[in-house]
Amino acid sequence: MTAPQHSQGTPQPINGHDSRADLAAAPPRPRATPHSRVGEVWVAAVLFALVLLLLLIFLLQNGQRAEVSFFGAHGQLPMGVALLLAAVFGILLVALPGTARIVQLRMLSRRRAAAGPRTAPPSSPADEPVGQRTRR
Incomplete structure (x- = not known):
């Protein structure tokens, strides 16, 4: 058995290639193109089209008739x-309360903006003077 001929400080070639030379010879990576709104709209349109395709397949596969009753109205509809x-x-049913909360928060924000900016916001409601406490 013989001792290795290379010292610890110099890297040894791997499979006949010097790793430092490969890194130095590699071209710099091109910069990624920035995202644009048109690109985002395109991705959204493609995803929307895929969802519509899945819905169409669902409707076509569930075509058997089902009896539906709603507030005294009776009828037959395809199951899909x-x-x-x-x-x-x-x-x-989920969107209506969410919309009401968004409207409520916007109205609160407009009221605060109309009242003018405070000099320093209190850290907690207990730090506010008693006469200036607002309902949150």
Whole structure:
């Protein structure tokens, strides 16, 4: 057995290639192109089209008739349409309270902006003088 001929300080070639030479010879990476709104809209449109395609497949595969009753109204709908309508009504039930809360926060923000900026916001409601406490 023989001792290695290279000292510890110099890197040894790996598979016949010097790693320092490979790094020095590599071209610099080109800068990534910045994102644009048009690109984001394009991605959103493609995703939207895929969702619509999945919905169409769902509706076509669930075409058997289902009896539907709603507030005294009776009728027959394809099963896929009935399930899709139920999902839309569920989304609306979630969106309405969310919309009400957003409107409430915007009105509160406008009131605060109209009152003018404070010099230094208090760290907690207990730090405010009693006469200036507002309902939060």
